[in-house]
Amino acid sequence: MFDSxxxxxxxxxxxxxxxxxxxxxxxxxxxxxxxxxSVVLDIACGTGDFCRELESRQLTAVGLDVSWGMLxxxxxxxxxxxxxxxxxxxxxxxxxxxxxxxALRNVTDIEELFAEFARVLxxxxxxxxxxxxxxxxxxxxxxxSIYFRKVVPxxxxxxxxxxxxRYLPESTAYLPATADLLQLIGRAGFDCVERTPLGLGAAxxxxxxxxxxxxx
Ligand SMILES: C[S@@+](CC[C@H](N)C(=O)[O-])C[C@H]1O[C@@H](n2cnc3c(N)ncnc32)[C@H](O)[C@@H]1O
Numbered sequence: 001m002f003d004s005x006x007x008x009x010x011x012x013x014x015x016x017x018x019x020x021x022x023x024x025x026x027x028x029x030x031x032x033x034x035x036x037x038s039v040v041l042d043i044a045c046g047t048g049d050f051c052r053e054l055e056s057r058q059l060t061a062v063g064l065d066v067s068w069g070m071l072x073x074x075x076x077x078x079x080x081x082x083x084x085x086x087x088x089x090x091x092x093x094x095x096x097x098x099x100x101x102x103a104l105r106n107v108t109d110i111e112e113l114f115a116e117f118a119r120v121l122x123x124x125x126x127x128x129x130x131x132x133x134x135x136x137x138x139x140x141x142x143x144x145s146i147y148f149r150k151v152v153p154x155x156x157x158x159x160x161x162x163x164x165x166r167y168l169p170e171s172t173a174y175l176p177a178t179a180d181l182l183q184l185i186g187r188a189g190f191d192c193v194e195r196t197p198l199g200l201g202a203a204x205x206x207x208x209x210x211x212x213x214x215x216x
Pocket of ligand 1: 050065083102
């Protein structure tokens with residue numbers, strides 16, 4: 001599915017988020033708080049938006065994604081690797097940061113994904129994850145529901161792949177409730193798990209710090 005939408009992915013992203021996704025990625029990289037030069041893995045890197053933001057901050061970005069189509073369409077100078085986020089070809093503690101944009105809904109086990117992030121991060125390393133969300137206020141939630149469930153599939157169907165943009169709102173069903181999501185991140189090996197709503201609640205930024213192992 002991602003292979004098929006890759007050629008128009010960036011255009012559709014800018015259009016459907018009204019350009020807000022650019023600022024969301026900036027905020028996510030701000031929240032990483034890792035030193036310049038650090039290795040940051042961008043998991044499910046898609047067309048490389050996060051990689052470009054990371055490189056503009058003098059971080060050493062490496063993009064990984066399972067879709068050849070997305071990697072082929074990527075516009076970044078960062079090295080790119082075709083890999084499943086659940087089985088990263090990276091040694092234990094090989095990175096100081098992990099970013100991941102809008103991909104939690106695509107993996108079969110979100111806790112396993114965070115456990116894999118924890119494995120490849122050094123203790124004290126940071127993760128910053130963006131994902132779609134729903135506003136808390138009932139009024140905003142109603143407006144968001146019409147936009148996300150009706151307008152997005154309609155525009156997606158007209159300008160890109162109808163099936164893929166129908167899947168986008170449907171895939172939110174795979175996201176656990178917020179409290180459960182934050183808890184599973186803790187269980188996977190992270191402390192300081194924080195969530196910040198973005199775009200009036202239409203998106204969320206989740207950050208966490210890789211826990212240090214207990215002293216022997
Ligand atoms: C909605 S796109 C997000 C792309 C990019 N992170 C962004 O912020 O625009 C989701 C991406 O997740 C990738 N993906 C889905 N399942 C994956 C997996 N198991 N491992 C790695 N990448 C995966 C898809 O190929 C796609 O590029």
